[in-house]
Each structure stands twice: as structure tokens, then as C-alpha cells.
Amino acid sequence: MKDAPMYIPNLDDMLAARVRIAPHVHRTPVLTSSFLNELTGAELFFKCENFQKAGAFKVRGASNAVFGLSDEQAAKGAATHSSGNHALSLSYAAGRRGIPCHVVMPRTAPQAKKEAVIAYGGKITECEPSTSSREEVFARVQEETGADFVHPYNDPRVIAGQGTCSAELREQVEGLDAVIAPIGGGGMISGTCLTLSNLAPEVEVFAAEPEQADDACRSFRAGHIIADDAPVTVADGLKVPLKDLTWHFVSHHVTDILTASEQEIIDAMRLTWARMKIVMEASSAVPLATILKNRERFAGRRVGVIITGGNVDLDRLPWMES
Amino acid sequence: MKDAPMYIPNLDDMLAARVRIAPHVHRTPVLTSSFLNELTGAELFFKCENFQKAGAFKVRGASNAVFGLSDEQAAKGAATHSSGNHALSLSYAAGRRGIPCHVVMPRTAPQAKKEAVIAYGGKITECEPSTSSREEVFARVQEETGADFVHPYNDPRVIAGQGTCSAELREQVEGLDAVIAPIGGGGMISGTCLTLSNLAPEVEVFAAEPEQADDACRSFRAGHIIADDAPVTVADGLKVPLKDLTWHFVSHHVTDILTASEQEIIDAMRLTWARMKIVMEASSAVPLATILKNRERFAGRRVGVIITGGNVDLDRLPWMES
Numbered sequence: 337m338k339d340a341p342m343y344i345p346n347l348d349d350m351l352a353a354r355v356r357i358a359p360h361v362h363r364t365p366v367l368t369s370s371f372l373n374e375l376t377g378a379e380l381f382f383k384c385e386n387f388q389k390a391g392a393f394k395v396r397g398a399s400n401a402v403f404g405l406s407d408e409q410a411a412k413g414a415a416t417h418s419s420g421n422h423a424l425s426l427s428y429a430a431g432r433r434g435i436p437c438h439v440v441m442p443r444t445a446p447q448a449k450k451e452a453v454i455a456y457g458g459k460i461t462e463c464e465p466s467t468s469s470r471e472e473v474f475a476r477v478q479e480e481t482g483a484d485f486v487h488p489y490n491d492p493r494v495i496a497g498q499g500t501c502s503a504e505l506r507e508q509v510e511g512l513d514a515v516i517a518p519i520g521g522g523g524m525i526s527g528t529c530l531t532l533s534n535l536a537p538e539v540e541v542f543a544a545e546p547e548q549a550d551d552a553c554r555s556f557r558a559g560h561i562i563a564d565d566a567p568v569t570v571a572d573g574l575k576v577p578l579k580d581l582t583w584h585f586v587s588h589h590v591t592d593i594l595t596a597s598e599q600e601i602i603d604a605m606r607l608t609w610a611r612m613k614i615v616m617e618a619s620s621a622v623p624l625a626t627i628l629k630n631r632e633r634f635a636g637r638r639v640g641v642i643i644t645g646g647n648v649d650l651d652r653l654p655w656m657e658s
Numbered sequence: 659m660k661d662a663p664m665y666i667p668n669l670d671d672m673l674a675a676r677v678r679i680a681p682h683v684h685r686t687p688v689l690t691s692s693f694l695n696e697l698t699g700a701e702l703f704f705k706c707e708n709f710q711k712a713g714a715f716k717v718r719g720a721s722n723a724v725f726g727l728s729d730e731q732a733a734k735g736a737a738t739h740s741s742g743n744h745a746l747s748l749s750y751a752a753g754r755r756g757i758p759c760h761v762v763m764p765r766t767a768p769q770a771k772k773e774a775v776i777a778y779g780g781k782i783t784e785c786e787p788s789t790s791s792r793e794e795v796f797a798r799v800q801e802e803t804g805a806d807f808v809h810p811y812n813d814p815r816v817i818a819g820q821g822t823c824s825a826e827l828r829e830q831v832e833g834l835d836a837v838i839a840p841i842g843g844g845g846m847i848s849g850t851c852l853t854l855s856n857l858a859p860e861v862e863v864f865a866a867e868p869e870q871a872d873d874a875c876r877s878f879r880a881g882h883i884i885a886d887d888a889p890v891t892v893a894d895g896l897k898v899p900l901k902d903l904t905w906h907f908v909s910h911h912v913t914d915i916l917t918a919s920e921q922e923i924i925d926a927m928r929l930t931w932a933r934m935k936i937v938m939e940a941s942s943a944v945p946l947a948t949i950l951k952n953r954e955r956f957a958g959r960r961v962g963v964i965i966t967g968g969n970v971d972l973d974r975l976p977w978m979e980s
Contacts, residue, residue: 391935610972612709
């Protein structure tokens with residue numbers, strides 16, 4: 337989409353995505369915890385995308401992109417550069433459609449991540465761990481294969497797909513006052529804004545971000561995109577910067593962006609595992625961490641909390657490392 | 659119940675339990691995993707009692723006992739000796755009814771377990787870590803308080819309560835061929851037998867047990883109760899022996915008892931966490947471990963798997979200890 341004029345996905349795109357991806361994704365359950373409700377004073381409704389296909393909400397956007405391709409384009413496959421949940425999700429979706437999925441990953445990426453992509457049917461091309469090498473290798477792969485580039489978040493098809501999550505949540509929980517989700521590149525938050533600004537504009541949208549990767553928060557306050565170079569946080573899904581499309585939604589529809597420290601994120605993660613008995617990523621704990629430290633903004637309200645994913649290295653849990 | 663003639667709970671007791679405990683327990687969800695279905699060749703339906711109140715199915719039986727007490731008896735409270743989920747569950751249920759719960763625990767029990775019982779409102783009396791001390795201290799507590807003794811499993815009220823789990827499962831999943839649950843003292847298996855032998859006698863009931871604590875399996879083969887002294891297994895909820903009431907159900911209604919090694923249990927536990935994104939106890943992994951090694955008995959069948967609990971020490975996961 338790099339050189340095309342920016343197309344902003346709308347409600348029709350989300351509704352079409354919903355129909356398109358329905359056979360390929362779960363309608364994930366919403367869990368509640370009386371313990372966490374008492375602790376926060378709010379009524380929290382956890383939308384469990386950690387139970388989603390491929391372990392994360394990203395499969396919604398990836399499936400929408402893959403199943404929206406023309407047969408001709410589909411035959412050439414899909415491609416992306418990512419070492420995270422988007423790579424898994426795109427591999428999964430391409431596999432369901434029976435088309436190739438090319439993933440460019442740094443050769444230094446953890447072996448477990450490479451194996452997971454391969455297990456979902458993705459074909460990995462390694463690059464050096466630098467932006468220039470990644471772009472060069474990716475351009476070559478695209479030229480050789482003609483595969484369609486599906487960006488992890490700055491793509492209208494992906495945002496429309498992510499928007500299906502809050503469309504479900506709204507049907508599962510009546511009378512929501514707010515929805516909160518983590519923000520990295522802004523794909524989930526943009527989809528949430530797309531859906532709720534159209535279908536339930538009274539619902540506030542909050543984004544939650546690690547203090548140590550708070551570029552979206554600073555962008556929000558400054559009124560323009562600020563990109564950090566290489567932030568370090570336990571919430572490793574949230575290191576990437578906003579881009580033009582996601583900035584559109586963030587700047588127009590988000591009520592506020594709240595931040596939490598590394599320790600607050602780890603504590604909220606452990607608390608959720610211990611009390612809700614679910615495996616979720618550190619990134620998914622950032623919303624609860626910010627709710628706990630901004631009690632007055634959420635107490636007495638009905639709040640949807642998007643648990644974005646559950647792909648965790650079970651041999652290295654962050655609360656064991658300090 | 660020690661000296662009373664053995665009362666065997668029946669379908670009416672289970673149905674009454676269901677009504678009695680409904681306000682106090684969750685109707686837990688049933689999750690599926692296409693990955694685990696492919697791996698086993700079976701269709702598995704996981705009944706997630708790890709999401710249950712107090713983190714385990716034990717709250718069903720404990721609530722049935724507590725809420726079935728006369729007002730007069732209730733005023734004197736409930737009592738048990740346990741350092742596991744039953745102690746938590748009885749404390750929770752007694753707290754809901756607003757009555758005291760006395761728990762006798764060895765002074766050597768982990769501090770975290772003591773704190774959990776206290777957090778649920780239980781009152782701990784410590785004993786020495788020996789059977790004689792436990793019995794002596796428990797008798798004294800009972801005499802002083804007049805509290806009603808609720809045995810962790812060899813109690814008709816408890817078995818009737820545990821039977822509500824498979825009553826729900828049967829409503830949630832059509833056409834089950836079999837149900838499998840872990841077996842320690844046999845409370846869950848007995849409740850399952852009670853319910854299914856009456857409501858769905860075509861459904862086979864399998865029990866799953868650690869090889870290293872296989873007293874129920876050996877009892878089943880021998881035709882009488884064999885109690886081990888102090889078995890050692892990672893599945894620490896499954897160390898206790900059968901008693902007369904649970905032996906009644908096991909010997910009359912169980913199709914077979916299957917066993918798994920420590921490593922097989924740990925592997926199945928880790929696999930479930932990784933793939934299903936749920937936190938569950940090692941005990942809860944024994945059924946999957948036995949399904950994986952007895953593929954031919956389950957392939958092509960619709961199998962309910964009871965995930966019994968999720969109260970895990972998150973700082974000490976068994977796959978990290980080897």
C-alpha cells in the first residue's frame with residue numbers, strides 16, 4: 337500500500353470482513369473475574385483473543401487480507417516482515433486458503449519463533465537484523481514471487497479485520513462504557529475505533545502502552561506521530577510505531593492513552609494468570625495495569641478489556657527473571 | 659460421617675445439589691482445540707473447572723455441603739483437614755454463607771497455601787505433620803466448635819456436588835462417547851459416575867492416574883481398596899487413597915483406569931498451556947497424558963475431559979525444574 341493514496345477503512349469494510357473471516361476465526365469468549373472487579377471497582381469484561389486461532393487477534397486482520405485477494409493475486413501468495421503474531425497469523429490464513437506465505441525474519445530471531453511460523457506453513461527468508469537489509473530482502477522476495485504485502489497494521493484490510501473483535505464484544509456485553517486495548521502500531525486500537533465510533537459512539541476507547549515504549553502516548557499529546565528507535569519493554573508486541581492509517585484513528589477517536597511501568601505490567605500479567613487462569617502475553621496485561629493505577633477513571637463503569645494474545649515463551653516468564 | 663452407615667448419594671441428591679449450589683458456582687465453559695483434536699484423533703471437549711470459583715471443581719461439593727446444613731448446624735460452622743483445593747473451597751463456601759470454616763493443616767504446609775485459605779476466610783489450626791497429630795487436633799477442633807466435618811471426597815454431599823459438573827457437560831456437548839477425569843480420592847470420578855450412570859449410561863467413564871500414585875488403578879484391578887502410604891507425584895492433588903463411598907462408584911461404574919508417567923503428565927500440562935492458553939494444575943493434565951498414550955481407545959470418539967483445577971504455584975512450574 338506504500339505509494340497508494342491512503343484509503344481509510346469504513347464500517348462496510350468491517351462488516352464485509354466479518355462475513356469473510358467468520359469460517360476461519362473463533363468468536364472468542366468473554367470472561368469475568370469477581371476478584372478483579374472488586375480490586376478495580378469496575379466491571380471488567382475480558383475479550384479473550386489469547387484463545388483465538390494462532391493465539392492472537394492478528395489472525396482477524398490477516399485472514400481478511402488473505403481471503404479478500406483475487407484468485408489471481410492469491411496464487412502468488414502473501415508476504416510480510418514480522419517475527420511476531422502477525423507472521424503466525426498470516427501463515428495460518430494463507431495455509432487455510434492453500435496459498436504461499438513468505439515471511440522475512442532477521443536471522444537472529446529466536447528459533448522458537450521461526451519454528452512456529454514454519455509449523456503454520458510460512459516460508460521464511462532470513463535477513464540481517466537491520467532495517468536496510470530487511471527492506472532489501474523483502475523487496476527481492478516480493479519481486480520474485482509477486483506476493484501481496486500485508487503490513488502488520490498499517491493496512492486498511494488489516495484494520496477492518498481487527499475491528500471485528502469489538503463488534504463481537506459489543507454483542508456479548510450490553511451497556512459497555514469503555515473499551516481498552518494495548519497499543520503498539522495501533523492496528524487493534526484502530527479497528528476498535530472504526531467499529532465503535534460507528535456502532536456505539538458513546539463507548540470510550542482507551543489505549544494502554546508501556547511507559548518504556550510510550551511513543552503513541554507522546555504522539556497523542558503532541559498531535560503528530562513520534563516514532564521511537566528501539567524501545568525496550570517486556571511487552572514485546574508493543575514496540576512498533578504508529579503509521580499514517582493508525583494515526584488517523586488514534587488521533588480522531590481515542591479518548592486517552594494511559595501508560596504503565598514494566599513492574600506494573602508484570603504484576604498485572606501474573607495477577608491475571610493467577611486469578612483468571614489464562615495464559616496471556618505481557619502486552620495483554622498493559623490494559624489491566626493501567627486500570628489499576630487509574631482507578632478513578634474506570635470505577636463504577638463497564639469496561640471491555642481486550643486480551644490480545646497468548647503466545648508466550650513458557651520457559652521464560654517475566655516474573656521469574658527479576 | 660465416620661460411624662454412620664454408608665449412604666450412597668443418588669440422582670435426586672445430585673439434582674438437589676445443582677439447585678442448591680447454582681448461585682455460588684460458575685457454569686464453567688467448555689473449550690476445544692483443533693490442534694489437540696488432530697494430535698489425538700479424538701474430539702476433545704475440555705470442561706474448564708480451572709475457571710471455577712476458588713479455582714477448582716471442589717467448590718461444587720463443598721458448597722453443597724455448606725448450603726445443605728441446617729441453620730442450627732451452620733451456626734457452628736464447617737471443618738475439614740486439607741491443605742489443597744478442598745480447604746479453599748470449603749472456606750469460600752462457608753464465607754458465602756457467613757459461617758466459620760475451620761481448617762486443620764500441618765504447620766509445615768507451604769505459607770502460600772495457608773495464606774490462600776485465610777484469604778478465603780478459613781480459620782487455620784496447625785497440627786504436626788503426622789496422621790496421629792492431625793486426627794487429634796481435628797477431633798479437638800470439632801469438639802470445641804461443634805463444626806460439621808466435610809470430608810474432601812468420602813462424603814455423599816460432596817460426591818453429589820461434584821456430580822453437577824458432568825450434568826452441565828452433558829448439556830453443553832451433545833453425543834459424548836466418554837468422559838475422563840483425574841482420580842485421587844475419587845470424588846470427581848464418583849460424582850461423574852453418579853450423574854452419567856443415571857442420565858447417560860451409554861457414556862463411558864475413564865479415570866486417569868499418575869503411575870507413581872496408581873493405587874486406584876491397582877485397587878480397580880484387584881477388586882478391593884489398596885491404599886499407598888505416601889506416593890510422590892507432580893500431580894499433588896491425586897495422592898490420596900480411595901475410601902468406601904468412592905470405591906463404590908469406581909468399582910461399579912468406571913470403564914477403566916489409565917496411568918501416565920511423571921514426564922508424560924508434565925508434557926501434557928505444558929502442551930495444554932501452550933496450545934489452549936489456560937493455566938491448569940498438573941493433576942488436570944493426567945487425562946490428556948493418558949489419551950495421548952492410549953490413542954486407539956479414544957480416536958474417533960467424542961470425549962469430555964475434566965480440567966479439575968488451576969491453582970498452580972506460578973513461581974515453580976514443573977517443566978522448569980528438570
